[in-house]
Amino acid sequence: MLYGGIMERKKNLVLATVAAALVVFGGAVFYEAGQKQIPFQVAGAGTLLSMGQRSSFVEIVLIEDFQCRNCMAFSHQVIPKIQMEYIRTGKARFTLVPVSFLAGSQGIANAVMEVYNQAPDRFFSYLEAVLEQYQDSEIKTADLIRLARRTGGIDLAKLQLAIERGSHNQALEKNLSWARGMMGGRFKTPALYINGAPGSTFSFEAIQYQIDQIIGKR
Amino acid sequence: MSWLRAHYLYFAWILALGGFLISVYFGEVLNLEPCRLCWYQRIAIFPLALFLGIAAYKHDRKIAVYCLPLVVFGALAAIYQSISQLFPSLHSAFLCGATQCTISGISPFLSAAGFLAMGFFILNTPKDLEQY
Numbered sequence: 001m002l003y004g005g006i007m008e009r010k011k012n013l014v015l016a017t018v019a020a021a022l023v024v025f026g027g028a029v030f031y032e033a034g035q036k037q038i039p040f041q042v043a044g045a046g047t048l049l050s051m052g053q054r055s056s057f058v059e060i061v062l063i064e065d066f067q068c069r070n071c072m073a074f075s076h077q078v079i080p081k082i083q084m085e086y087i088r089t090g091k092a093r094f095t096l097v098p099v100s101f102l103a104g105s106q107g108i109a110n111a112v113m114e115v116y117n118q119a120p121d122r123f124f125s126y127l128e129a130v131l132e133q134y135q136d137s138e139i140k141t142a143d144l145i146r147l148a149r150r151t152g153g154i155d156l157a158k159l160q161l162a163i164e165r166g167s168h169n170q171a172l173e174k175n176l177s178w179a180r181g182m183m184g185g186r187f188k189t190p191a192l193y194i195n196g197a198p199g200s201t202f203s204f205e206a207i208q209y210q211i212d213q214i215i216g217k218r
Numbered sequence: 219m220s221w222l223r224a225h226y227l228y229f230a231w232i233l234a235l236g237g238f239l240i241s242v243y244f245g246e247v248l249n250l251e252p253c254r255l256c257w258y259q260r261i262a263i264f265p266l267a268l269f270l271g272i273a274a275y276k277h278d279r280k281i282a283v284y285c286l287p288l289v290v291f292g293a294l295a296a297i298y299q300s301i302s303q304l305f306p307s308l309h310s311a312f313l314c315g316a317t318q319c320t321i322s323g324i325s326p327f328l329s330a331a332g333f334l335a336m337g338f339f340i341l342n343t344p345k346d347l348e349q350y
Contacts, residue, residue, distance in 0.1 A: 007277060013228060014275045017235070025239050032247050070253070186248050201251065 040182065040196035045097050046174025049116045049123060051083070052093035058086065058211055060199070063097045063179050063191040066112070066130075067105035071190040074201055076131040081204045083124055092211065096127075099176040099189065100169075107163050109172055111144040114162035119153045126151045223344055227277060230285075230339035231270035233332045238267035255299040259329055262292030266336070282340045289340065293333035299326035 040061075060082060064071035079094075086092035098109040108130065115126045129147040133139055141163050148154045162168065180187050192199035192207065195214055200206035222229075241260050244250045252260060266288050273281035303326060 010225070010228065010277060011275055013225075014231070014271065017228075017232065018271070021235055021239060025243070028243060029247055186250055188250065198249065 040193055045178040046171035047098075047113055047168065049096040049098065049113065050093060051095075051120070051124065052087040053090050054093065056090060056093040058092035058214055059095065059195055060086070060092050060207075060211075061095045061097060061193040063099060063175075063189060063193075065099050065102050065105045065189045066108035066134075067100075067102035068189050070201075072131055072134045074190045075127075076134070078204045078207065079124075079131070080128060082207070085208070086211065091215065097175050097179065098172060099179050100172045101176060101189075106166055106169060106172065107141060108139055108144065110163050110166055110168045111148070111159060113168040113171065114159050115148060115151070115154055118155055118158065122151050122153050126154070223342070226339040226343040227270065227279070227281075228274045230336045230343075231267070231274040233336050233339075234263055234266040234270045237263040237329065237332055255295050255326075258295035259292045259299075259333075262288040262295070262333070266292075270336075270340075279343050279345055282343070285340055286337065289333050289337045293330060293337065296326050296330035296333055300330050 062075070062079075064075060066072070082092070082094055087094050096112075098112060100106045100109050112123075112127060112130065116123045126148060129151060130139065130144070133143055133147060141160070144163060145156055145160055148156055148159050179191070183191065190201045192201050194207065194210050197210075199210050237259075241252075241256075241263060245252055245260075266285055269281055269285055272278070273285070
């Protein structure tokens with residue numbers, strides 16, 4: 001009798017829990033649906049590393065941290081293809097927004113931003129060299145300088161100073177607070193936006209599909 | 219204490235149900251793409267939310283045989299994900315895939331703790347309820 005009573009109470013408890021879970025989940029979905037979507041604008045970010053024509057119909061924005069291995073793997077796979085397929089052909093403009101929230105990423109971010117400031121035309125070659133190096137091993141200041149020397153056209157003393165002093169740290173902080181504000185609870189890296197809409201960070205083919213849709217509609 | 223023990227299967231199911239709902243919320247409502255390790259944990263948690271619910275309803279302790287391998291599988295993925303966050307050099311693209319790093323790095327730790335707690339509850343569920 002007592003056993004039966006316990007079993008009955010437990011069954012009721014399970015059923016009540018299912019009902020409560022459905023109510024809570026439904027409430028969360030409704031709450032999220034009611035949230036105002038913040039329109040995507042890169043204008044609030046600190047420093048943007050942009051390449052390609054301003055008049056391009058497609059704008060690709062990539063937000064990443066240089067110590068995030070997934071960001072580096074993604075960039076290594078995708079950025080050269082974006083450059084070849086869309087930037088050189090004038091179909092799209094590409095903007096990299098470096099952020100720094102992982103330990104050790106500020107040095108690389110400062111180097112990349114400094115190279116962009118000094119010689120925007122060398123930016124992609126330098127970035128590709130950094131990404132290539134990153135696949136094999138951790139990157140130290142000496143590596144960043146060596147890669148800049150190999151790229152050419154960069155004031156190495158200024159670059160070293162920028163890395164050591166963290167000349168672009170303020171801009172990085174501004175980028176991070178912009179990215180956090182824009183993504184809210186969904187903050188993640190790498191994050192990709194194509195004309196303000198979230199893009200896939202899985203493959204170049206998925207990005208290509210999204211861009212083709214935009215160009216096709218046009 | 220005995221009341222708590224009598225509800226161990228229920229607690230295990232609550233953890234699985236919570237994990238399942240949070241995972242669905244992040245994936246389908248917030249549209250966050252799960253990384254590969256998150257997918258491994260999802261593979262474990264989705265059936266657990268169902269099996270443990272039925273087991274808690276019927277107080278069927280035999281379910282442990284079916285649930286424990288899933289719990290161990292999910293726990294291993296979560297523990298590896300947690301450790302690779304603490305020591306990035308252990309991060310393997312083969313295991314982790316090429317998706318996002320999130321700033322809120324506490325979730326793999328919570329997931330690992332959840333799977334371990336589930337394992338504890340399942341293993342310590344009393345065989346019958348008559349003594350309670």
